[in-house]
Every structure is written in structure tokens, then in C-alpha cells.
Amino acid sequence: MFTGIVEELGEIVTREDLADAARFTVRGPLVTSDAAHGESIAVNGVCLTVVDVVDGDSFTADVMQETLNRSSLGRLAAGSRVNLERAAALGSRLGGHLVQGHVDGTGTVISRAPSENWTVVRISLPDTVSRYVVEKGSITVDGVSLTVSGLGGEPGGEWFEISLIPTTLSLTTLGTAEPGSVVNLEVDVIAKYVERLQNAGR
Known part of the structure; x- marks a missing residue:
């Protein structure tokens, strides 16, 4: 769950196209600072799962073909700027509104x-x-x-x-x-x- 309050303006470092998915490496030092494998980070409003943390300032995430087709993530390439937000923590202020990270x-x-x-x-x-x-x-x-x-x-x-x-x-x-x-x-x-x-x- 997210709040829609963007924490950081990040950047796509690399995009690797796979058979039915794509793997993105996303630079965002703030959101990566406490990230670990399996945690959720919203990239342009799409909830993605952290696969790996790279060099302490970037993370990788796999995006399935359906998500690439149904969202604007399919148009992203190396150098694209993206909005980043970590999942909301219980007890934190809800500055925006309840956001699932599921694009409609x-x-x-x-x-x-x-x-x-x-x-x-x-x-x-x-x-x-x-x-x-x-x-x-x-x-x-x-x-x-x-x-x-x-x-x-x-x-x-x-x-x-x-x-x-x-x-x-x-x-x-x-x-x-x-x-x-x-x-x-x-x-x-x-x-x-x-x-x-x-x-x-x-």
C-alpha cells in the first residue's frame, strides 16, 4: 500500500527485455537506502518487487508482460525519469490517499x-x-x-x-x-x- 506522495525522482539505468517480461535497474538512492529483496517500491505508480539492491543506490525489478502492456512502463528505456515511493509504514502519516500500485x-x-x-x-x-x-x-x-x-x-x-x-x-x-x-x-x-x-x- 502507498500514499501517492512521491519520495524521489529516480532514473531507469538499464532495461533488459526477456521472453515475456523485462528487468529494470532503477536508480533511487533514497528509496534504495533501506530496501531489501522482496520489498515493494512504486515506480510511476506501479507496485514492483525488489529483486536485488545494486551498489547501494539502485534496485532491480522484474515486470511481467501484462504490466508492460497495461501501463506506461512498457515505454520506459535507459535514461527515463520515474516517480518512486516506498510502501507506506503503519503509523506513518497518510499525506495523500490509499494507493495500491495497481494501474487501472x-x-x-x-x-x-x-x-x-x-x-x-x-x-x-x-x-x-x-x-x-x-x-x-x-x-x-x-x-x-x-x-x-x-x-x-x-x-x-x-x-x-x-x-x-x-x-x-x-x-x-x-x-x-x-x-x-x-x-x-x-x-x-x-x-x-x-x-x-x-x-x-x-
Whole structure:
């Protein structure tokens, strides 16, 4: 479980493509400082398992083909910047919202509208997840816990907006995500459970 509060802006060091998976080496001195085999680290919002710690500042993780297909991790290459967060610890502050690290779909950055104190980013909203997104609700974009500041569009072409403060712009990949960039989306898990319960027995 994660909170969507990015701890570190890391970098893909190497990518090794295997028959039905890929092995990434990810540099992130902070998140690697207390990492061990089997622990979880979110990479752009995707929960990955640490396989090995390398040189004290990097870790390796295996990503199965399904994850490569269903998330933006399939587009990563050596040199790509990534958002990193260690799993939440019991008793720590929940600064964002409950994030599982299970991507529900991907969206594409449509536009950026900078202003003096923040930047509004518009992102396409897939039909498969649009029903879970509400204005002023929570959504995770590339592992960053954010508030939906606007919704619009028509079925098949819906979008949502997020308003990014300078801290988010400087400390996460969203600061450089230009129109056309593909981002990972995870909706609030509570919404999915409520829908499941409502449909039970129908």
C-alpha cells in the first residue's frame, strides 16, 4: 500500500527485455537506502518487487508482460525519469490517499496551461475508469496522489484536469510530461468496492 506522495525522482539505468517480461535497474538512492529483496517500491505508480539492491543506490525489478502492456512502463528505456515511493509504514502519516500500485488504465496528456502559481494539466480519461472519477475526488497519476479539479468531454472522449503546484512540478515527472505523454492512472479503490457491493446479487 502507498500514499501517492512521491519520495524521489529516480532514473531507469538499464532495461533488459526477456521472453515475456523485462528487468529494470532503477536508480533511487533514497528509496534504495533501506530496501531489501522482496520489498515493494512504486515506480510511476506501479507496485514492483525488489529483486536485488545494486551498489547501494539502485534496485532491480522484474515486470511481467501484462504490466508492460497495461501501463506506461512498457515505454520506459535507459535514461527515463520515474516517480518512486516506498510502501507506506503503519503509523506513518497518510499525506495523500490509499494507493495500491495497481494501474487501472493509462491516459494521455492533452494539454498544459501554466499560470503564475500552478499548471493545469488535462488528461484523457479511458471509458473503463471514467465512472470512478469525480470532481474534487482523488486520482493517482504516475504514482502521484492528486485532486481532480475538472471533468469534461463526451463518452469516448472524456478528460479530467489536475492543478499542479510548483513542488509537484519540480519533484515529479509530471513537471515535464508534455502533450502526448502516456501516464498511469489508478482510481480511488473505495469507489470500485462500492460499485462491486451495489452490484452484488443482481
